[in-house]
Amino acid sequence: MTREHPLAGRVALVTGAAHGQGRAIARALAEDGAAIVALDVGAELAYPAYAQGTTAELETLVAEILEAGGRAIPALADVRDAAAVQRAVDAGVEAFGGIDILINNAGIVAYAELESMSDAEWDAMIGINLTGPFVVARAAVPHLKASGHGVIVNNSSVMGLRGGNRLSHYVASKHGLTGLTKAWAIELAPFGVRVVSIHPTGVDTPMNDGLAAQEGATPQEIAERSAGNLLPGVPWIETSDVAELVRYLVSDRARYVTGAQYTLDAGLLTR
Secondary structure, eight states: OOSSOTTTTOEEEEESOSSHHHHHHHHHHHHTTOEEEEEEOOSOOSSSOSOOOOHHHHHHHHHHHHHTTOOEEEEEOOTTOHHHHHHHHHHHHHHHSOOOEEEEOOOOOOOOOGGGOOHHHHHHHHIIIIIHHHHHHHHHHHHHHHHSSOEEEEEOOGGGSSOOTTOHHHHHHHHHHHHHHHHHHHHHGGGTOEEEEEEEOOBOSHHHHHHHHHHTSOHHHHHHHHTOOSSTTOSOBOHHHHHHHHHHHTSGGGTTOOSOEEEESTTGGGO
């Protein structure tokens, strides 16, 4: 480890890495010296019906990291698919020797009213946002325990600390992820593995664009409707803001941080 590359020699598995927050996180950790296992579904989903990360985006991410002198491999998997996730973890271990950092970032969001929400909508939201992080962590934890620097960062949301209109399935999934963070922090502390959750307000990503298209609104209207940030002129934050928080939390600068919830909300929860 050096001052310029504080994560040198470490390996980070980032889910939902093809675009948005995951891509920014993967690039930031690669800049800090970590080898990246960039995992994404690389396919369209039946729900929600907006663009997910593509294999082309995943390939360009890996290419960018390699061109910058870093190390990275792509991994295609739906986080609900235990066999596919295990193959991705095994590929990362084979390529780089282990896994030190897990970023549970893959997630979806969509609006649905309680009385008209289908079983499929509920199951997809809970499956990707809550079961998925469990599936990935279960596969990665043996390597995190062996690491000596094990860290899990769960990307929750401000909705993991409050409620939201027409978002009951999303809110339930994100509150559940907050709970997993606290439980895992207790269970894994004896092995030196730290676990934290982050809670961004609206972020300027393709997901926000997808929600806007579904609602017949602009991305800024969606951000303001779901957020209402305290700081003026901030309808959303940038993916780079999320990446900066993550690169701190996985570093040795945060070596005593575990079981905590980190808000990146432009003051939303203070209202």
